[in-house]
Amino acid sequence: MTNAPRGTKDILPEQAAAWNYVEKKIRELCGLYGYHEIRTPMFEHTELFHRGIGEGTDVVDKEMYTFTDRGNRSITLRPENTAAAVRSYLQNKLFADTALVKLFYIGSMFRYDRPQAGRMREFHQFGIEALGEQNPMVDAETILLALDFLESLGLKDLKLSLNSVGCPKCRPVYRQKLQEFFRDKLDVLCNDCKTRFDKNPMRILDCKADADKGFMQDAPKITDCLCEECRDHFDGLQGYLKDLGVSFELDSRLVRGLDYYTKTAFEIKYEPLGAQSAVAGGGRYDGLIEEIGGKPTPAVGFAAGLERVLLALEQQNLLPARQADTDVFVVALGDAAQAPAFELLIRLRRAGLRAAMDYAGRSMKAQMKQAGKSDAHFALILGEDEIKEQAVVCRDLQKSEQQKLAMGTVIDYLKRELSEA
RNA sequence: GCGGCUUUGGUGAAGCGGUUAACACACUGGAUUGUGGCUCCAGCAUGCGUGGGUUCGAUCCCCACAAGUCGCCCCA
Numbered sequence: 001m002t003n004a005p006r007g008t009k010d011i012l013p014e015q016a017a018a019w020n021y022v023e024k025k026i027r028e029l030c031g032l033y034g035y036h037e038i039r040t041p042m043f044e045h046t047e048l049f050h051r052g053i054g055e056g057t058d059v060v061d062k063e064m065y066t067f068t069d070r071g072n073r074s075i076t077l078r079p080e081n082t083a084a085a086v087r088s089y090l091q092n093k094l095f096a097d098t099a100l101v102k103l104f105y106i107g108s109m110f111r112y113d114r115p116q117a118g119r120m121r122e123f124h125q126f127g128i129e130a131l132g133e134q135n136p137m138v139d140a141e142t143i144l145l146a147l148d149f150l151e152s153l154g155l156k157d158l159k160l161s162l163n164s165v166g167c168p169k170c171r172p173v174y175r176q177k178l179q180e181f182f183r184d185k186l187d188v189l190c191n192d193c194k195t196r197f198d199k200n201p202m203r204i205l206d207c208k209a210d211a212d213k214g215f216m217q218d219a220p221k222i223t224d225c226l227c228e229e230c231r232d233h234f235d236g237l238q239g240y241l242k243d244l245g246v247s248f249e250l251d252s253r254l255v256r257g258l259d260y261y262t263k264t265a266f267e268i269k270y271e272p273l274g275a276q277s278a279v280a281g282g283g284r285y286d287g288l289i290e291e292i293g294g295k296p297t298p299a300v301g302f303a304a305g306l307e308r309v310l311l312a313l314e315q316q317n318l319l320p321a322r323q324a325d326t327d328v329f330v331v332a333l334g335d336a337a338q339a340p341a342f343e344l345l346i347r348l349r350r351a352g353l354r355a356a357m358d359y360a361g362r363s364m365k366a367q368m369k370q371a372g373k374s375d376a377h378f379a380l381i382l383g384e385d386e387i388k389e390q391a392v393v394c395r396d397l398q399k400s401e402q403q404k405l406a407m408g409t410v411i412d413y414l415k416r417e418l419s420e421a
Numbered sequence: 422g423c424g425g426c427u428u429u430g431g432u433g434a435a436g437c438g439g440u441u442a443a444c445a446c447a448c449u450g451g452a453u454u455g456u457g458g459c460u461c462c463a464g465c466a467u468g469c470g471u472g473g474g475u476u477c478g479a480u481c482c483c484c485a486c487a488a489g490u491c492g493c494c495c496c497a
Binding site: 003006057058059062063080109111113114115116117118119123124125126127192256258267274275276278279280281282302303304305306307308309329331333334362363364365366367368369370371372373379381383384385393395397400402 | 422423449450451455456457458487488489490491492493494495496497
């Protein structure tokens with residue numbers, strides 16, 4: 001017996017209702033904010049992610065599902081959707097329609113991680129991308145949509161962290177300052193940080209192993225090194241958020257793992273989830289579009305991990321209660337009644353009633369039991385007597401009352417009763 | 422990729438080196454003839470994650486692997 005591959009999960013009928021509930025919320029919200037759905041392929045040329053996400057990032061270096069297809073192309077299962085959305089935006093010249101293109105997506109992403117609750121190898125993200133505008137108002141809108149999404153599902157106590165990671169003008173300056181600061185402390189730092197020193201010195205600030213080292217406090221902060229443009233942008237964003245009453249925490253150590261981020265970086269945490277508490281994250285990526293071959297175009301976006309959102313909803317008991325899925329259960333007595341019962345079943349469905357019956361020819365008692373378990377409001381009982389009389393016994397399973405009705409009138413009767421209930 | 426913990430039927434689980442692997446729920450059937458949700462009775466793991474090993478004998482001991490889970494890394 002072959003099981004589902006490690007890190008994947010079947011979404012079973014019972015769970016599907018919760019997924020549909022969340023996806024419906026997403027579509028409503030995106031409609032409200034003017035975002036349009038885009039669906040890009042699950043796999044792309046590996047090259048796209050190398051350019052878009054950046055070599056040297058963990059996602060690209062150790063987490064991608066990459067393979068050579070039969071035509072000798074290097075293909076990668078998308079580990080995120082931003083690069084692909086931008087690729088599509090350029091390939092299909094969406095920029096020609098309007099100056100600002102607002103997209104959202106829902107879909108599977110793939111990363112070869114060690115699985116854990118809230119961290120799957122195939123996982124699902126909902127995300128948005130706003131392409132073509134540099135005004136921090138759009139950054140604020142992006143953050144607000146992310147918060148609205150989570151809050152509209154009933155989640156509370158979300159923590160919004162905010163930072164600016166600068167731009168190609170100021171980040172190199174900051175990098176250098178950091179390296180100067182840490183150079184003489186290299187031998188005290190943990191092994192991870194020694195490699196971070198060259199690769200991504202900003203990550204040293206985020207290191208938990210070295211967090212208690214006294215000198216960490218004195219490390220230069222990115223926000224003190226921003227260029228004027230980035231500074232203004234960051235101030236502008238904070239102003240909008242404050243005006244909107246959105247509370248946030250500045251976190252100068254918040255660094256996004258993907259290379260394409262510039263200026264705004266943010267993360268929304270739901271801490272009860274434990275290690276995988278980052279429920280949504282995003283930011284601005286003004287350099288990405290040019291990197292992928294378009295004209296320089298400012299852009300912002302975020303992505304939310306749906307497994308994590310569902311996990312949080314489950315934990316907080318915020319998922320909608322299961323609905324009864326049957327209106328009427330047809331009970332057939334004896335072999336002779338089977339065919340007429342089946343016919344009645346189909347007529348009920350054609351009339352828009354959710355009807356079910358037993359196909360196994362079981363005892364009446366067993367069928368009644370099934371009817372009771374199905375949460376059906378009514379049972380229609382059909383035996384030889386009823387067939388002779390062109391009638392059917394209609395039992396209200398909630399009131400435990402029953403009456404014999406003429407076959408021709410049952411459907412109307414049921415429709416009336418059910419619409420009242 | 423690293424470290425810890427876990428792994429018994431459809432589910433929740435008890436269990437001891439040695440032939441009935443508890444109990445509960447679920448499921449199926451029945452308690453005299455055509456009626457559910459209550460009650461009662463019966464049935465339901467030749468099997469204890471997989472593969473090795475130790476032993477006269479292992480679900481309970483050892484090893485490896487796998488999966489799950491917690492934390493790290495990273496991220497959503």
